[in-house]
Amino acid sequence: MSTDIWVWIAAILTLGIFSFLYKDNPFYRFCEHLFVGITNGYAITFYWHRILVPSLIKPVSQGEKLYLLIFAFIGALYFTRFIPRLSWLVRIPIAFVLGYGAGAAIPRTIETSIIEQAKATILQRSNFLNLFDAISSIIIFFGVIATIIYFFFSTERKGILKHLAYSGIIFIMLGFGASFGYTVMARISLLIGRLTFLLRDWLGIIK
Amino acid sequence: MFLFFLFTFVIEPPKNVKAFDNPNDGGNKILITWEISPSDSILDGYEILRRSEKEECFYKIGFVGQGRNSFLDEKTEDKINYYYQVASVKDTIKVLSAISNPAQSYPQWFHRGKLIILLTFFVFGFLILYFIKRARKIELFIRRIAGLSAVEEAVGRATEMGKPVLFVPGLTGMSDVATIAALNILSEVAKKIAQYDVKLIVPNNDPIVYTVAREIVKEAYTSVGRPDAFNPDSVFYLTDSQFAYAAGVDGIMVREKPATNFFCGYFYAESLILAETGAQTGAIQIAATDSITQLPFFIVACDYTLIGEELYAASAYLSKEPILLGSLKGQDYGKLLIIIALILLSVSSLIFNFIIK
Known part of the structure; x- marks a missing residue:
């Protein structure tokens, strides 16, 4: 059994969170609030020491990158929501963030979710080097088209579209089934990690 | 001593060393390419040396293993001429190539490799704007x-x-x-x-x-x-x-x-x-x-x-707002274009590779 006080604290808190599996209880509530509080405290110190100080306060206090003050001012407008008369000013930083968000997301989405996926789906000579590759490639190609058709929203599902959309949902569910099994394995490894901590590091039952 | 002289004669330098601005970046990078040495198989690798127009002699800036024929110099000042040499290296023996052409790094405004993204953006954007305009006149169906x-x-x-x-x-x-x-x-x-x-x-x-x-x-x-x-x-x-x-x-x-x-x-x-x-x-x-x-x-x-x-x-x-319904209709047409592109490109690729070639 461990003699390290921090291992004991970690083990007791782990059991506290696990106690939720039985039902909500004061021990779980204590651990939950502690967890939320600590992560918030950590986040504040992280943002202060790793972002605000090195990226804003340090260069500005040394007279460098003074243009950062403009962005700091825009960011500070978030705090105007605490002043009811000025709370409308919060929309200015939100507009910047939304504008940046859409601008950053659209090219990335076009590149990764459309162009790269389409490139990988196009049938080429290299897809037909052996029978297995050929069958796989044709199934993927048909699956992609059927799945895209499933996501047509502005057309009624009639005739061939209905059948293709139905095929699409079968492909989607097959994909989810595979993903489910894969992710469950990952989750079990998380549980094994916690149990290993309890049984080896804390109790010393397993070596 | 005998081996030293033997290697000196056997080892050949890389040829055709060229330097040019690394394309589609924000500057400060020069790409150096060369034809690998005929004695590549017995080499440890290639040493890259650089001299700027402000300097008198060449300095080592990097090393790549055998079989490699390029190196990206990521520590250049923009708009200054740099000259490069690449040396074939075996143990302590180095055989230098000829000096490369002068090259300058500079930033590009536009990433040409992303042109297809811009084109896709405009096609999708046009479709969405067109159907938003239509949605304001007639009610569009949504399943x-x-x-x-x-x-x-x-x-x-x-x-x-x-x-x-x-x-x-x-x-x-x-x-x-x-x-x-x-x-x-x-x-x-x-x-x-x-x-x-x-x-x-x-x-x-x-x-x-x-x-x-x-x-x-x-x-x-x-x-x-x-x-x-x-x-x-x-x-x-x-x-x-x-x-x-x-x-x-x-x-x-x-x-x-x-x-x-x-x-x-x-x-x-x-x-x-x-x-x-x-x-x-x-x-x-x-x-x-x-x-x-x-x-x-x-x-x-x-x-x-x-x-x-x-x-x-x-x-x-x-x-059921027209702007959002129009966007949805536009996106559906975008998806239709993707399906058409996938089918046409696949068919043309297979015809070209299996029938014409």
Whole structure:
């Protein structure tokens, strides 16, 4: 059994969170609030020491990158929501963030979710080097088209579209089934990690 | 000594050393290429030497293994001439190539490799704008989406039971499309909630998303003529730590016992923790995400799940606003173009490779 006080604290808190599996209880509530509080405290110190100080306060206090003050001012407008008369000013930083968000997301989405996926789906000579590759490639190609058709929203599902959309949902569910099994394995490894901590590091039952 | 002289004669330098500005970048990079030495197989590698127009002699700036024929110099000053030499290296023996052409690094305004993205953006943008214009004149059709048809029922259930509605807007920031779509859904859900006078709970994982969500809910209450019913504490920031957030939301679910849970946006490993706890509390659960790895968990634990792009279609479906309906129609035509492109490119590639070639 461990003699390290921090291992004991970690083990007791782990059991506290696990106690939720039985039902909500004061021990779980204590651990939950502690967890939320600590992560918030950590986040504040992280943002202060790793972002605000090195990226804003340090260069500005040394007279460098003074243009950062403009962005700091825009960011500070978030705090105007605490002043009811000025709370409308919060929309200015939100507009910047939304504008940046859409601008950053659209090219990335076009590149990764459309162009790269389409490139990988196009049938080429290299897809037909052996029978297995050929069958796989044709199934993927048909699956992609059927799945895209499933996501047509502005057309009624009639005739061939209905059948293709139905095929699409079968492909989607097959994909989810595979993903489910894969992710469950990952989750079990998380549980094994916690149990290993309890049984080896804390109790010393397993070596 | 004999081996030294032998290697000196056997080892040949790389040929045709060329230097040029690395294309499509922000400057400060020069790409050096060469034809590998005929004695490449016995070499340790190639040493790259550099001299700027301000310097007298060459200095070593890098080393690459045998078989390599390029090196990216990432420490150059823009608009200054640099000269390069590449040496074939075997043990302590170095045989220098001829000096390269002078090269300058400079930044490019436009990344030519991304031209296809710009083109796709314009095609999609044109389609969307065209159909928005049409949607303002005629009502566009949108097929039934089961999960969204249930929104009214879910809010109605909360009203009858006198219990709150929980809306979880995912774990990603405002630069994620899923978050933007989730907040669009929140807007429509908040309007219905304001009309029914139900309590709304929106715990946030991201401080920026929190601020936007709060404004959206406030705006929704105002738009249906119920600004007085808006409770500023209904939208709050919890924590940005993934599992602390899951623990906090779980706690809210078991204590407040919401009648309806919405999980909209992008989720990670906490998805099943949230959905399973919600299922145990007996809430109607509607999930909407484009996170492929988490969708299976929502499908098994929630009553309705919006899969992938249904999340983006949701706000158009709920609001029936011409702008959103037109966007949806435009996107459908974009998808049709993708299907046509996939078929045409595949057929032409196969015809070219198997018949013509």
